[in-house]
Amino acid sequence: MIFLENCSLLVVFHIISRYNWEYEYREIHSIGEKKVAKKRRYFDYSLLTIVIFLVCFGLVMLYSTSSYSAQIDFDGNSMYYVLRQGLFSIAGFAGMLLVAKIDYHYFSKLAWMAYWGAFALMALVRFTPLGLEFNHARRWLRMPFGFTIQPSELAKIAVIVLIPFLICKVGKHFKNIKVLGKVFLWGAAIAGGVYILTDNLSTAIIVLGIVCVVIFVAHHKTGFWLGLAGGGLSLIGVFVYILDSVMDTSESFRLRRILVWLHPEEYLADGGFQVMQGLYAIGSGGFFGKGLGNSAQKMVIPEAQNDMILAVICEELGVFGAIVLLTMFGILLYRLMFIAQNAPDMYGSLMVTGIFAHIALQVVLNVAVVLNVIPTTGITLPFISYGGTSMVFLLAEMGIALSVSNRIEFDE
Numbered sequence: 213m214i215f216l217e218n219c220s221l222l223v224v225f226h227i228i229s230r231y232n233w234e235y236e237y238r239e240i241h242s243i244g245e246k247k248v249a250k251k252r253r254y255f256d257y258s259l260l261t262i263v264i265f266l267v268c269f270g271l272v273m274l275y276s277t278s279s280y281s282a283q284i285d286f287d288g289n290s291m292y293y294v295l296r297q298g299l300f301s302i303a304g305f306a307g308m309l310l311v312a313k314i315d316y317h318y319f320s321k322l323a324w325m326a327y328w329g330a331f332a333l334m335a336l337v338r339f340t341p342l343g344l345e346f347n348h349a350r351r352w353l354r355m356p357f358g359f360t361i362q363p364s365e366l367a368k369i370a371v372i373v374l375i376p377f378l379i380c381k382v383g384k385h386f387k388n389i390k391v392l393g394k395v396f397l398w399g400a401a402i403a404g405g406v407y408i409l410t411d412n413l414s415t416a417i418i419v420l421g422i423v424c425v426v427i428f429v430a431h432h433k434t435g436f437w438l439g440l441a442g443g444g445l446s447l448i449g450v451f452v453y454i455l456d457s458v459m460d461t462s463e464s465f466r467l468r469r470i471l472v473w474l475h476p477e478e479y480l481a482d483g484g485f486q487v488m489q490g491l492y493a494i495g496s497g498g499f500f501g502k503g504l505g506n507s508a509q510k511m512v513i514p515e516a517q518n519d520m521i522l523a524v525i526c527e528e529l530g531v532f533g534a535i536v537l538l539t540m541f542g543i544l545l546y547r548l549m550f551i552a553q554n555a556p557d558m559y560g561s562l563m564v565t566g567i568f569a570h571i572a573l574q575v576v577l578n579v580a581v582v583l584n585v586i587p588t589t590g591i592t593l594p595f596i597s598y599g600g601t602s603m604v605f606l607l608a609e610m611g612i613a614l615s616v617s618n619r620i621e622f623d624e
Contacts, residue, residue, distance in 0.1 A: 221349070227575055254621065255335075255614065255618050258543070259544065260614065260619065263544070263607070264307075265606075269598075270595045271294055272296060273525055274297055274598055275522045276510075276528060279512060283592050293598050297600065299600075300600035300603045303604060304311055304607030304608070307611060308610050309611065310611065311612055312611045313607055314615055315615070316615040318560065323377045327374050327402060329366065330366040331402065333353060333361075334406065335365035337363055337409060337410055350410065351389060351410045351411070351412050362603045367402050367415070367420065371426075372612070373423050375423055375426050376560070379427070379558070392427065396423065396427060399419070399427075403416045403417075403423065413589070414591045415591075426562050426565055426566045430562055430564050462498075472588065485514070486513060490509070490520050494526040497526045498530050501526070501530030501533055504528050509524065519581060519597060522534065522578060522582045541594075548613055549568060551616055552564040552616075554620050555616050567613050574592070575594060577589060578597075579593075
């Protein structure tokens with residue numbers, strides 16, 4: 213049954229995709245020997261279709277994952293999480309369509325405002341009573357009507373619009389290592405702000421990763437960056453090996469997360485329980501899963517609706533369902549790559565590259581955490597995990613990508 217449901221989704225997506233690419237039309241009118249071409253703007257309906265699919269699929273899986281815990285925690289209201297996520301999704305779609313109608317060059321005028329605004333909001337979290345602490349993490353800002361926002365999400369969009377603007381501003385001087393270093397420092401500064409002001413290492417890593425990917429794509433010396441990345445990974449491996457033998461008595465929760473990652477069965481009280489239950493969920497689902505809503509592990513996995521929702525998807529829809537979901541993310545990334553390659557100018561191309569980097573990093577890191585390939589980070593699965601602020605800003609990023617696609621022109 214689950215196999216037929218997933219196949220039907222793919223069929224519907226294929227039918228819709230037949231009408232997705234609206235290339236430039238040219239009507240040639242002969243006026244003597246002169247020909248006049250009328251052009252029509254391109255709009256990436258494939259990207260829009262995939263985003264709608266992911267958001268709707270995320271709402272279904274969010275309800276399946278969170279209904280049990282919501283019923284217990286919120287006086288029998290099993291729809292608590294999905295209703296809030298649905299409201300943020302509606303607001304996000306409205307914002308996405310609005311942003312898509314705006315000429316993306318206008319965002320360069322807002323780049324510094326977004327950059328310093330992110331710093332200001334994160335400072336409010338750190339230094340004022342408006343900051344809200346949850347699960348020993350002070351990362352949220354209180355808003356009217358009981359809503360909260362996570363200012364570190366704004367930092368992601370800030371670097372996506374600012375770093376390409378700075379690269380385009382310096383032009384050919386970007387080849388100079390000193391100029392490149394100055395651009396990198398602007399990105400590293402806000403990544404450091406995310407870590408210091410909100411104590412959010414995982415988001416800081418993603419922000420810095422976006423900066424590095426955009427600079428890597430824009431800079432001509434790719435070999436240097438690949439060598440630097442390889443050396444960095446080697447150092448991390450040596451660091452983890454050394455720490456494994458000396459940090460049994462460490463009080464740092466981040467260092468102990470590495471121990472949980474290496475030996476989850478020995479540190480159940482320190483987070484190993486969540487990791488082990490997630491792996492049990494994946495293993496018990498088999499290839500086609502137990503069926504939608506039939507997960508047993510979601511009742512015991514802590515905060516299953518957040519960063520461990522993929523484990524529940526694997527249990528209910530099986531490895532096949534996870535493959536279909538990851539395929540949808542792959543198609544989404546392909547559409548972003550297509551827009552970046554065909555953008556009218558470098559600014560649009562690098563902005564979409566930043567969006568590509570954000571989605572790719574977050575998906576890869578979330579899957580790696582669920583499979584216990586890397587230590588637990590708290591990184592959510594885009595469009596799927598619970599998180600209103602994340603949903604709104606992700607859809608805003610899709611609006612930027614659609615805005616760039618709307619300015620693409622093709623010659624027949």
